[in-house]
Amino acid sequence: MNWLTGRWENQREGIKTVEIWERKPVDEFQVRGFMLEGTDTLFAESIKVASKKRNIFYTVTIPDQNNGKPVAFKLTGNSGSELIFENPEHDFPQKITYQKAGPDSVLVQIEGVVKNKVKKSEYYLKKTRN
Template identity: 40%
Template structure:
């Protein structure tokens, strides 16, 4: 008898692993995603300007009890504390996480456009106005 196991959301997110870069010449946004174990991926968001590199955020993607969480710690925000976003939608090419009580963003989405390009988007409401920022990136490795 062959036993089947359900593929968890972290496994379905493996396309995110690797190094991604986007931006303009002289000002590159880089995200580096690595697998730590079967339930955790870690990411770093960096801003590269010329020869200077600054850490923008440290991120973890954590599967706990079958639920997936996107947990960024953003430099200079939220008093240095991590904020948890809960997976609200997953397909073979898109991950959407939400935290309605966060100031901005309330939603973080990653969409795999092609095997070597993705679109990261943050969105939410600020003072009653819907805002969003899109970050197209290409796979570097």
């Protein structure tokens, strides 16, 4: 997962998406994610990727969702250039994928089933800083 370390950004339709991945000393990553429109923060999340009970979990906390409680997604796939995290019990998303799309770009896919319909969104992030 070291390839995700750094600052990643996307600018689309006046909205800037940012993810900052920092490796911590104890085989853990801290991630800050947010979306900006000008100077206004539209969305913010904190993510911790860490090992727990022999598994790796991507745990997301979004202050105004899920009563501010963290939601954990288990690592179910790691090819070295693609990471798949899943939580089939979560309302949306149930699956989060990070796929290396080049030396300085990553494709993020968020998907799940909502009201019996598959919902999927994807976006590219470009590395702007290590």
